[in-house]
Amino acid sequence: MKFNVSSTELLKGLMDISKAIPAKSALPILENFLFVLQGNILEVTASDSELTLRTEIEVDNTEEEGKIAVPARHMIDLLKELPDQPIFIKTASDSSIACNWSSGNSVLPFFPAEDYPEIKGTGEDAEKIDFPAARLAEGIGGTVYATADDEIRPAMNGIYFDFGTDSTTLVASDSHKLICYTTDEVKTAEKCSFILHKKPASVLRSILDKDDENVAISFDSSTVVFAFGRTTMVCRLIVGKYPKYRDVIPHNNSSILKIDRSLLLNTVRRVAVCANKASNHIKFDLKPGQIEITAQDLGFAIAAYEKINCDYNGDELTIGFKSTFLTEILANMGCETIVMKFADARRAALIVPSEEEAEREKLCGILMPIMVS
Secondary structure, rough: OEEEEEEEHOOOOOOHHHHOOOOOOOOHHHHEEEEEEEEEEEEEEEEEOOEEEEEEEEEEEEEOOOOEEHHHHHHHHHOOOOOOOOEEEEOOOOOOOEEEOOOEEEEEEEEEEEHHOOOOOOOOOOEEEEEEHHHHHHHHHHHHHHOOOOOOOHHHHHEEEEEHHHHHHEEEOOOOOEEEEEEEOOOOOOEEEEEEHHHHHHHHHHHHOOOOEEEEEEEEOOOEEEEOOEEEEEEEOOOOOOHHHHHHHOOOOOEEEEHHHHHHHHHHHHHHOOOOOOOOOOEEEEEEEEEEEEEEEEOEEEEEEEEEEEEOOOOEEEEEEEEEHHHHHHOOOOEEEEEEEOOOOOOOOOEEEOEEEEEOOOOOEEEEEEEOO
């Protein structure tokens, strides 16, 4: 293997896929990047056996093609210390490679590519869907925080991709809150779905480039492949049945609160400072035209109270929430004004963008209340 490459371009490519390198693995070979050089394209793979990332990097002056596995940490640490310049990489012996730059060189070990496990993609029966990259990043960012850590129900630990003939909805829930992101830019001929674990979902969002127009998604019963730009991500899906989330979305909540999202978010954060640190409980007292938010921790004899004006139409209502859940939902909505719809103190509240922003903002949240004294 012999080729020239920009140190900056190589480092950028390796950093993008390094998120799949395990800190420690039962298979030590997975602590390496797999380099495959063909022509002027260097294909680099990183994997922890559950999640695989692959990228292509353009190189110059290829003199000898080949496949090797290179220590990931050493290669990245070396490139981080180099200024932007061409480097010449070549196999120096049967077990080492030399990296030469303008003022010096380094020798690193490598391992046989044959030891690297085969990464299998999807089968011939896979569904294929194009998803706009911007919408995919928005959908993951708006829902991933609501996923659970549930060993008994693993399906709740990921984002449910529900593809339909009219629209596509991404759903996440931890049983206390449920978040849906809907886009009508993605439609399929027939309904289909999969559950993506939150770790690869977060990785995918972090590496999506704003310049990418579409992400090509291919999935079967066990594996999903996301392809965009020069990057490919392959990961295992969560196998299981997702709950019927549409059945829990309230449609008849008649008490309506309309309020500036930032105002409510900042008020909840201030009041929650005095909430019990174990429960994080806060209380809403809703009356026409105003809302009172209170919190207290009797153990430390502290309390907080704030009254703000708002647009509230409905019966007087006292309802409690866990402040951390509410702030998560409010912080992850990008709209200026939100609408909270209540039925009573025991049933879930629906949180959606105001009518003026509904077309732009496709998020909706459902938050379970708590009993307050």
